[in-house]
Amino acid sequence: MALSLEEVRKVALLARLQFTEEELVELTSQMGDILKYVDQLSELDTEGIEPMAHAAEVQNVFADDIQQPSLPREVIMENAPKHDGKYYRVPAVLGDE
Amino acid sequence: MSILEYSATELKKKLEAKELTSVEVVTAYLNQIKEYDGEIRAFSFVNEEEALNQAAEVDSRRKRGEKVGLLAGIPVAVKEVLATEGQKTTCSSKMLENFVSPYNATVVQKIKDEDGILLGRTNMDEFAMGSSTENSAFGATSNPWNTDYVPGGSSGGAAACVAADMAPLSLGTDTGGSIRQPAGLCGIVGLKPTYGRVSRYGLVAFASSLDQVGPMTRTVADSALLLQAIAGHDRLDSTSANVEVPDYLNDLEKPLAGLRLGVVTEHFGEGLDEEVRQAVNDSIEVYRSLGATISEVSLPHNKYGIAAYYLIAPSEASSNLARYDGVHYGYRADEREIWQELTEERHRLVADGDERSATSPLVKMYCKTRSEGFGAEVKRRIMLGTYALSAGYYDAYYLKALKVRRLIQKDYLEAFKEVDLLIGPVTPTPAFKTGEKTGDPLSMYLGDLFTVCTNLAGVAAISIPCGFSKDGLPIGLQLQSPQFHEQQLLRVAHMYQTQTDWHIKRAPLAS
Amino acid sequence: MKLKMTDSTEQKNGSLPYEMIIGLEVHVQLKTETKLFCRCSTKFGAEPNTQTCPVCIGMPGALPVMNRRAYDLAIKTALALDIGIPHFTKWDRKNYYYPDLPRGYQISQFDLPLSEGGKLEISDPKGGFKTKNVGITRAHLEDDAGKSLHDEASGKADTRIDLNRTGTPLLEIVSEPDMSSPQEAKGYLTELKLLLTYLEVSDCNMQEGSLRVDANVNLKIQNGNETVYTPIVEVKNMNSFRAVERAVAYEAKRQYTVWQETGLVKGQLPKQTRGWDDSAQITRAQREKEDASDYRYFPEPDLCPAVITEEEIASYRATLPELPGAIRKRLQGDFDLNPYDADVIVNQGQGGVDYYEELAKECGDGKQASNWFQQDVLRKLNESETTFAEFSLQPSRLAGLLLAVQKKEVDTTRAKDVFGVMYEKNLTAQEGMKELGIEQVDTSALSDLCKMLLEKNPQVVEDVKSGKKQAVGALIGQAKKANPNVNPGEVRKVCLDLIEQG
Numbered sequence A: 001m002a003l004s005l006e007e008v009r010k011v012a013l014l015a016r017l018q019f020t021e022e023e024l025v026e027l028t029s030q031m032g033d034i035l036k037y038v039d040q041l042s043e044l045d046t047e048g049i050e051p052m053a054h055a056a057e058v059q060n061v062f063a064d065d066i067q068q069p070s071l072p073r074e075v076i077m078e079n080a081p082k083h084d085g086k087y088y089r090v091p092a093v094l095g096d097e
Numbered sequence B: 001m002s003i004l005e006y007s008a009t010e011l012k013k014k015l016e017a018k019e020l021t022s023v024e025v026v027t028a029y030l031n032q033i034k035e036y037d038g039e040i041r042a043f044s045f046v047n048e049e050e051a052l053n054q055a056a057e058v059d060s061r062r063k064r065g066e067k068v069g070l071l072a073g074i075p076v077a078v079k080e081v082l083a084t085e086g087q088k089t090t091c092s093s094k095m096l097e098n099f100v101s102p103y104n105a106t107v108v109q110k111i112k113d114e115d116g117i118l119l120g121r122t123n124m125d126e127f128a129m130g131s132s133t134e135n136s137a138f139g140a141t142s143n144p145w146n147t148d149y150v151p152g153g154s155s156g157g158a159a160a161c162v163a164a165d166m167a168p169l170s171l172g173t174d175t176g177g178s179i180r181q182p183a184g185l186c187g188i189v190g191l192k193p194t195y196g197r198v199s200r201y202g203l204v205a206f207a208s209s210l211d212q213v214g215p216m217t218r219t220v221a222d223s224a225l226l227l228q229a230i231a232g233h234d235r236l237d238s239t240s241a242n243v244e245v246p247d248y249l250n251d252l253e254k255p256l257a258g259l260r261l262g263v264v265t266e267h268f269g270e271g272l273d274e275e276v277r278q279a280v281n282d283s284i285e286v287y288r289s290l291g292a293t294i295s296e297v298s299l300p301h302n303k304y305g306i307a308a309y310y311l312i313a314p315s316e317a318s319s320n321l322a323r324y325d326g327v328h329y330g331y332r333a334d335e336r337e338i339w340q341e342l343t344e345e346r347h348r349l350v351a352d353g354d355e356r357s358a359t360s361p362l363v364k365m366y367c368k369t370r371s372e373g374f375g376a377e378v379k380r381r382i383m384l385g386t387y388a389l390s391a392g393y394y395d396a397y398y399l400k401a402l403k404v405r406r407l408i409q410k411d412y413l414e415a416f417k418e419v420d421l422l423i424g425p426v427t428p429t430p431a432f433k434t435g436e437k438t439g440d441p442l443s444m445y446l447g448d449l450f451t452v453c454t455n456l457a458g459v460a461a462i463s464i465p466c467g468f469s470k471d472g473l474p475i476g477l478q479l480q481s482p483q484f485h486e487q488q489l490l491r492v493a494h495m496y497q498t499q500t501d502w503h504i505k506r507a508p509l510a511s
Numbered sequence C: 001m002k003l004k005m006t007d008s009t010e011q012k013n014g015s016l017p018y019e020m021i022i023g024l025e026v027h028v029q030l031k032t033e034t035k036l037f038c039r040c041s042t043k044f045g046a047e048p049n050t051q052t053c054p055v056c057i058g059m060p061g062a063l064p065v066m067n068r069r070a071y072d073l074a075i076k077t078a079l080a081l082d083i084g085i086p087h088f089t090k091w092d093r094k095n096y097y098y099p100d101l102p103r104g105y106q107i108s109q110f111d112l113p114l115s116e117g118g119k120l121e122i123s124d125p126k127g128g129f130k131t132k133n134v135g136i137t138r139a140h141l142e143d144d145a146g147k148s149l150h151d152e153a154s155g156k157a158d159t160r161i162d163l164n165r166t167g168t169p170l171l172e173i174v175s176e177p178d179m180s181s182p183q184e185a186k187g188y189l190t191e192l193k194l195l196l197t198y199l200e201v202s203d204c205n206m207q208e209g210s211l212r213v214d215a216n217v218n219l220k221i222q223n224g225n226e227t228v229y230t231p232i233v234e235v236k237n238m239n240s241f242r243a244v245e246r247a248v249a250y251e252a253k254r255q256y257t258v259w260q261e262t263g264l265v266k267g268q269l270p271k272q273t274r275g276w277d278d279s280a281q282i283t284r285a286q287r288e289k290e291d292a293s294d295y296r297y298f299p300e301p302d303l304c305p306a307v308i309t310e311e312e313i314a315s316y317r318a319t320l321p322e323l324p325g326a327i328r329k330r331l332q333g334d335f336d337l338n339p340y341d342a343d344v345i346v347n348q349g350q351g352g353v354d355y356y357e358e359l360a361k362e363c364g365d366g367k368q369a370s371n372w373f374q375q376d377v378l379r380k381l382n383e384s385e386t387t388f389a390e391f392s393l394q395p396s397r398l399a400g401l402l403l404a405v406q407k408k409e410v411d412t413t414r415a416k417d418v419f420g421v422m423y424e425k426n427l428t429a430q431e432g433m434k435e436l437g438i439e440q441v442d443t444s445a446l447s448d449l450c451k452m453l454l455e456k457n458p459q460v461v462e463d464v465k466s467g468k469k470q471a472v473g474a475l476i477g478q479a480k481k482a483n484p485n486v487n488p489g490e491v492r493k494v495c496l497d498l499i500e501q502g
């Protein structure tokens, strides 16, 4: 599967990244190389093989529904790039719902 | 002997015998850091004042005859990727340059609970993505054996600080080889425990299903000591294994009768450096001479490891790193610049008569923030992972990789029916020069050939020094075990160190 | 586009040129103390950003751990809806960027939800629609996002974010497109809410956002010989069941008009999202997000799968209470109630059903108990704003009054007064009657009273003797004036007897 510049541009928006045109060209070529390399997986017949999403065999891990203290708001807000002491602040979402 | 020459295990004895104080130990290490870290740049932060206070406090408790922890008074360096309360947890990224964690990673808490001294934080590839520690927003770390060379990565600072005697114990993390590879390239011991053996709580995720925290030390015994302190079930980590932690320290000297070692055929193929091949073969002979049975085993899907890994890890990373969006913590792009770029875009669109496709201020904030906050390698992997998970490609890439991962795991299960441990090289070559591979990500990725499958299968592995290249660069030997067989891994690795002195050799530091 | 809306009752006349196809997606907040993946409180109404921690705020390194109770409640709900429980479930990440979603992904159950065979019976005792089963496509657990406060006026000022709600456990219940009128849609929601209330899995409070509804609506139109379908529209922002009813009705008309104008059918347009504007009573198109719909689902590596055995499912099943549908049928059978009365009682919740049943059993007359329950008990309950659990006039005490009425110790009108005084002063029926001076007037006293009245009213005697028995009625008022506790029927009977005896 050859990778096009337009596809890379679309993926960039999906990933919320922006690149200059030169960066996009370089990225398209680098990603293309990597994808060509990983295409070797297609030579393997994996019909009926169960995908492995976890390395651990752990199952049924739950915590009791018992409240524990939250963090003080000052502590949370200290790390926020923009806040008013009560809320996080972000640029208007403009019609984005 | 000077303080810096003692292993952590020896320091522990001296401290317990009150032949040394923790303040003396910490002071010696702080001095070493002052003298040499300007050149090596292993640390991103040195916890000078607090480390000394902590040391004095442990000393006085010991003096009063109070109970002290397993690591009492011994300095521990912590990789930037492990959350530490009240300290900057930057992951060597501009994105988290000013992020102060409000909580401790479980492993950090355990070090504190065992009275270890938090010496400082070590440099790494940004968000643990890389194999050279060149991808740090705060500058590259150098290999103490030759500063023109990389220390490996992503735990490059963690490896270099031990190799340069700037810390006796160091915590690294390993997603595809990030403990073992730099350990190998810096001539120290690095252990990647079984997935689930050590809590990931507070380990800033790169690829959650692959990440593990592990010890990086001068000797195998020291790794056993540090693993003892950090291993165990954690209710805050759902993937943490509820499996009993054995006594790694006491078992270390136990003899190993009938040890069966498997040499992985696929690890000795094309691309393996001759010097590395020789050093590893010599090590195999050491084991043979100690009575081990050596046989060849095959991991037929090993060669697909890199391909599977570079789909799975970036996919998980693309999601794990979505949280760095300039809203809740971390870096945010300058607001005036955001509006300026939007205005410019609008002018362009008006000219093209296409105003409807204007970017919303929020989306602009996200894109600009993330593009400025992340370095090139991180962005590349986010892009790769986003692509592999996106509609239309999921089955061909991500899902396919998960199936291949299963095949790789099955290979291990089969191999471990025949042999107790697998033995082979850690890296195809010794350390490469700084800048040598930066323009070619794929060739950098291919260096992980012998390490990634361990993470994909979730088994344990250790890297120990086993020789030097003609250029004087360290070569590492890798041993791999079934899940939760760290005990055996440590015993067999320790056995090697009782017969060889590679781990005693010190880097020739120039002050 | 502005559309003229006619009265929604037009929907009922059956002469519409189309059939509506409605499916509903309901998000209910599960009744837990803490969030789905951390132990922050889920209490509503706290100061902004005071109920968050490293886990729910998605801080670097923090990891989720599944809330046991949320999982239990989800399983219980699925069983009550007849949904098959898969023996293996896992969690997935749904990736998208929004400031109220601090991790950048929602944790949900994407490809292995609770599913298969689910259904909910809906009916309308008033006969608005026929009883039917609405299929349940799936139900799955997921965590909620936070709240964004937009600056509506300028659209320029910052949006403010509150993450208190972030991570609250939700159960998303998706129905099949089995409803074909706004009434059915409302009926489904009402029944679902009732069921969830009986199960005690959710507060279902729409005002506090613990129950949210999205509707998928389109039309099946018979166009000459061919059947066509309009494009599916997802309607959001409806904040009451009434709003759902209206929004769905509006949307049907709108789609029909658009179809008449454009002829566009399903498949020719992508699925559109429209928001219900309650003040304007219309739906409005919502802007699509830049790259909506590519959520890049993949298995959540930080959570391990949950496995459940048949035995465990059986033990969950054993904890289920009797459900509304079953109770309705049982009340009709056991107490000879009509569907309407049974429905009213069941709608009061488990406390109401328990109250009614005890009342009916102790007084031995289901119909009488139902009347008193619906008229007097419910009114008092509403007036005093209490619940059945808090209601002081217990059914056994009230049954005493109903029995007295049956035995004609007190007439129904007077019994209402007794009910009042029993409630106010915490009295038994006998004490209440005594309090009001209602005592059984003994036979000789009644006889004396009647004799006295007949003597005073010879005309009445004459009339009765000539065949006009109803003339006795004139005496009843006088009898009650003389003694408010006399039973009108008794007075009538004794007077007639006396006249006959001459």
Ligand SMILES: [Mg+2]
Binding pocket: C027, C142, C172
């Ligand atoms: Mg949902």
Ligand SMILES: [Zn+2]
Binding pocket: C035, C038, C039, C040, C051, C052, C053, C054, C055, C056, C057, C167
């Ligand atoms: Zn929380």
